[in-house]
Amino acid sequence: MTKTERTERIRDYLRINTSATIQELAQMLDVSHMTIRRDITSLSEKGVLRIIHGGVIFNDDGHTDGYRMSLARTNMLDEKQQIARKAVSLIEPNDSIIIDAGSTGELIATFLPQDIPISVICYALNIASIVAQRPNCTLVVTGGYYHESSMVLESPEGLELLKQNRANKAFITASGVSTSLGITCSNFFERAIKHAALKSCRTSILVADSSKFDIIKPGHFADIEDFDVIITDTGISEECSAAIRAMEHKRLFTVG
Amino acid sequence: MTKTERTERIRDYLRINTSATIQELAQMLDVSHMTIRRDITSLSEKGVLRIIHGGVIFNDDGHTDGYRMSLARTNMLDEKQQIARKAVSLIEPNDSIIIDAGSTGELIATFLPQDIPISVICYALNIASIVAQRPNCTLVVTGGYYHESSMVLESPEGLELLKQNRANKAFITASGVSTSLGITCSNFFERAIKHAALKSCRTSILVADSSKFDIIKPGHFADIEDFDVIITDTGISEECSAAIRAMEHKRLFTVG
DNA sequence: GACTGTATGTTAAAAACATCACAACTATCA
DNA sequence: TGATAGTTGTGATGTTTTTAACATACAGTC
Incomplete structure (x- = not known):
């Protein structure tokens, strides 16, 4: 599974759940927590989500509004x-x-x-x-x-x-x-x-x-x-x- | 500041931001982490928000949809x-x-x-x-x-x-x-x-x-x-x- | 004034999580 | 085949959060 695929699935997941723990994501995508970590840091740099201790929160605002x-x-x-x-x-x-x-x-x-x-x-x-x-x-x-x-x-x-x-x-x-x-x-x-x-x-x-x-x-x-x-x-x-x-x-x- | 005031302000904050860390809230209301912790546990019991590691997420669903x-x-x-x-x-x-x-x-x-x-x-x-x-x-x-x-x-x-x-x-x-x-x-x-x-x-x-x-x-x-x-x-x-x-x-x- | 309950703050240990460096793996191209 | 760059996993170490126990303050009550 490529990085692009993973980030897409993380987005999908967050669209439904608005938040996720790193564990959850690692389990869902069957990769290590480090991989998830690297994925979410790049996603957070793009403003898609926000990283907090233990997990991530979906960032509507990044894409929602003009x-x-x-x-x-x-x-x-x-x-x-x-x-x-x-x-x-x-x-x-x-x-x-x-x-x-x-x-x-x-x-x-x-x-x-x-x-x-x-x-x-x-x-x-x-x-x-x-x-x-x-x-x-x-x-x-x-x-x-x-x-x-x-x-x-x-x-x-x-x-x-x-x-x-x-x-x-x-x-x-x-x-x-x-x-x-x-x-x-x-x-x-x-x-x-x-x-x-x-x-x-x-x-x-x-x-x-x-x-x-x-x-x-x-x-x-x-x-x-x-x-x-x-x-x-x-x-x-x-x-x-x-x-x-x-x-x-x-x-x-x-x-x- | 009373507990009721605080929970109201937490709600207001979450209505705008949808999520918050405990630090953020403690700083905003100028009280200790423990106070915020106790506030949010009672709020989560009412279903207003969801506590995750390191923060809280506003629980639209409680009130949103039929x-x-x-x-x-x-x-x-x-x-x-x-x-x-x-x-x-x-x-x-x-x-x-x-x-x-x-x-x-x-x-x-x-x-x-x-x-x-x-x-x-x-x-x-x-x-x-x-x-x-x-x-x-x-x-x-x-x-x-x-x-x-x-x-x-x-x-x-x-x-x-x-x-x-x-x-x-x-x-x-x-x-x-x-x-x-x-x-x-x-x-x-x-x-x-x-x-x-x-x-x-x-x-x-x-x-x-x-x-x-x-x-x-x-x-x-x-x-x-x-x-x-x-x-x-x-x-x-x-x-x-x-x-x-x-x-x-x-x-x-x-x-x- | 002493008692009681509620609300808040402090602390320290335990648990959970984050970070880092490095090793292992993969794909690509010469 | 072997060099290279990019990706992923592992485990040791550092950090943050959680929990619980205890201390304090304050209001109402006996």
């Missing part, structure tokens, strides 16, 4: 976590909520309250996977073509499904927030989805860490006026904060 | 794996394939060839998650309401999207296979989806281990005649095997 997403995940993580925790604190029993794509959306999904029944509508595969694991949760995923970089599922039919669902709260993320030029995102197709999400909800909540402020991206999908609640961190400039506070019927939360 | 699915996963696993491996061996470069829901479908998704470009259409969330991790793979997920027991996404819009996609191969699973009463499934909504999948493909491939044979479930969605290829294991009865072989234009693979 490069961008994994970058977004670690950037401003602290602030994003705090924003997400604030966001989920607004959720009430029997709420129907829309969770937008993006790393902040993923954190909201992660921190969703366990104990109260809610309905969730989403269109990003990573978020769907997280929400599906929750008890007390009705889940609708609008389908479509899978975009690797944002993990969004996009199609006319999905958009239609989104338009026909109603939510009382929508947590919308953005790539750029500008008091003058409005809320923007990077991709064309996200515009339509975010726009539809905004139209389908009663209370619209913008979740964006301070690094997104004073940034302008090509896809304009809303203005600050269109949001009822804005959650960000204390890193935003005085001007932004003042400009938002000057608007009527708007709640601004700055965490951190 | 009872049924996890049962289906372990039942006839060997045969299912062999069937899945046979199934993926039929895939050629640039194929467009439909993968049906179910544990065998999940295994097919797992074993999908890495090195050739293919397109995949699916409607089960677990399968979507697996396929999304592949390189060289265009993915379409038909969306809809999430059914926990089968992990299928179902909606009229999703069905529409499925009908509008074309595949040259569809790998269809079944809960019951009878030479006289045809191919059946358990749920009403699955019928429509499986039927649509069959209509949208050139070559239809039935993947069903021998435990499904001579079983009849309420939802009839096709007859054996409707399939071009049947992949099962050597456990099926002589009569079944003979009856299928007697049909024209049909290929039967029995693995194991």
Whole structure:
């Protein structure tokens, strides 16, 4: 059995079991633990798995998400976590909520309250996977073509499904927030989805860490006026904060 | 910091990282190894995580899938794996394939060839998650309401999207296979989806281990005649095997 | 104040695992 | 055939983790 074969089988095994001991693998492939060791060190160099004392853990992240997403995940993580925790604190029993794509959306999904029944509508595969694991949760995923970089599922039919669902709260993320030029995102197709999400909800909540402020991206999908609640961190400039506070019927939360 | 706080933070950490070493956790929470050890043993007793040498792994399964699915996963696993491996061996470069829901479908998704470009259409969330991790793979997920027991996404819009996609191969699973009463499934909504999948493909491939044979479930969605290829294991009865072989234009693979 | 139970930290020995160097094996090519 | 490079197994040695026993701290109770 060649090294390539072995690494393939190790991957297969990990895809099913997510982790393995060196013993297990050595026994399965009928080779010595040293061989396994050498195989897994090369696999770990490629980022496929992570070696810990006594075994290995499969590393979804290595291949799962586009490069961008994994970058977004670690950037401003602290602030994003705090924003997400604030966001989920607004959720009430029997709420129907829309969770937008993006790393902040993923954190909201992660921190969703366990104990109260809610309905969730989403269109990003990573978020769907997280929400599906929750008890007390009705889940609708609008389908479509899978975009690797944002993990969004996009199609006319999905958009239609989104338009026909109603939510009382929508947590919308953005790539750029500008008091003058409005809320923007990077991709064309996200515009339509975010726009539809905004139209389908009663209370619209913008979740964006301070690094997104004073940034302008090509896809304009809303203005600050269109949001009822804005959650960000204390890193935003005085001007932004003042400009938002000057608007009527708007709640601004700055965490951190 | 109380024990409850700590276990909550361990859970949060694992939700994001899926695994952790004892060192990591001890450092993060600034307590001794022994405290973490005691925390994780109580968490593992609750089934939240799994302790391995040197660390812990988050146990999605505890909360993720309906009872049924996890049962289906372990039942006839060997045969299912062999069937899945046979199934993926039929895939050629640039194929467009439909993968049906179910544990065998999940295994097919797992074993999908890495090195050739293919397109995949699916409607089960677990399968979507697996396929999304592949390189060289265009993915379409038909969306809809999430059914926990089968992990299928179902909606009229999703069905529409499925009908509008074309595949040259569809790998269809079944809960019951009878030479006289045809191919059946358990749920009403699955019928429509499986039927649509069959209509949208050139070559239809039935993947069903021998435990499904001579079983009849309420939802009839096709007859054996409707399939071009049947992949099962050597456990099926002589009569079944003979009856299928007697049909024209049909290929039967029995693995194991 | 002494008692009790729970939660946490410390320590040391035992067990499990990792690493290293070297020998044995395999395949390839001249 | 023999040289070479690459791969794999073995056993001695070093390291980390586990376990268990004991020490400490703190809150509630008699």
